[in-house]
Amino acid sequence: MATALFRKQETNPLTWSxxxxxxxxxxxxxxxxxxxPDLHTMLLSGxxxxxxxxxxxxNPPTVLGWWREPEEAATTAAFVWTPPHLLAASRLSRVAATRLAEFLSIQAHPFTQLLAGSASVGAFCEAWxxxxxxxxxxxxHLRLHRLERLVRPDGSATGAAGARQREPARTRYETPSGRPGPWLSDRGNTHDERVRRSR
Incomplete structure (x- = not known):
């Protein structure tokens, strides 16, 4: 059952759950x-x-938190933390960043790293x-590249890859002499199998 482990003042409703x-x-x-999901990749992966x-x-050490602004029913921020590893956070308001810094400063697990957007990190550093x-x-500074939209590959070669698709991959399995390595003499079928497994 979820519990609010941190509350700075009983009269202050701003707290992380x-x-x-x-x-x-x-x-x-x-x-x-x-x-x-594009903004929360690290949290979802964690x-x-x-x-x-x-x-x-x-059962790794786990600290999971979510934030709701006063009189708001919806969650507006969250973090995923498995001490002693880095803490991944969503976008944080200045108040949420301040309360998070206060919460982490009193934890038994040492806090060492925060992964979040630049503005959130700046607000947190000031509060810390x-x-x-x-x-x-x-x-x-890390940059996550994402596709604007997913595009399925050409489905004309279903099952086994066509000759045009095989050729660029063929050289990956060859020795420097240009001959296939002894462990991949049937490199065409090997490539086909990898294509089937990736679908």
Whole structure:
């Protein structure tokens, strides 16, 4: 069951809701994350990894949080954290970033890295400096490229790849002499099999 582990003041309703249960997190923040998977790739990937580990009998340290503005029913921010690894967060308002910094500063697990958009990171760094007195260091800037739309490959060669598709891949399986390696003498069928498996 989800519990709010942090509340700065009883009179202040602005707080993160926290759980270590992926199922509860999905019920509270899943729709928010799924609405913009392009912006929430790291959170969705992290959540899926946690679920896969748990299905295999492992139980990694897990801290999952979602944020709702006062008088708002919908989730407007979220984060996924598996200490001691980095924390992936969605876009954060300044208030949400401040409360997150305050929450993380009192956790038993050491917080080391935040992955979020530039504006969110900037707001969080300012809040972290105010809360802890220490200045965070800037990490590498990452850029996620995405397709505007998905385009299915030409379906004219279903099952086995055609000769035109085979030829560019053929050289990948050849030795420097231009001959196929002994382990891939049937390289055409090998390529066809890989194409079938990728569909």
């Amino acid at each position: 926290i759980t270590d249960d992926p199922e509860v997190f999905r019920s509270e923040a899943g729709s928010f994350l799924a609405a913009r 959540l899926e990894t946690i679920e896969q580990l748990r299905s295999g009998g492992r 400096r105010t809360t802890t007195g220490s200045a965070p260091k800037n990490g590498p």
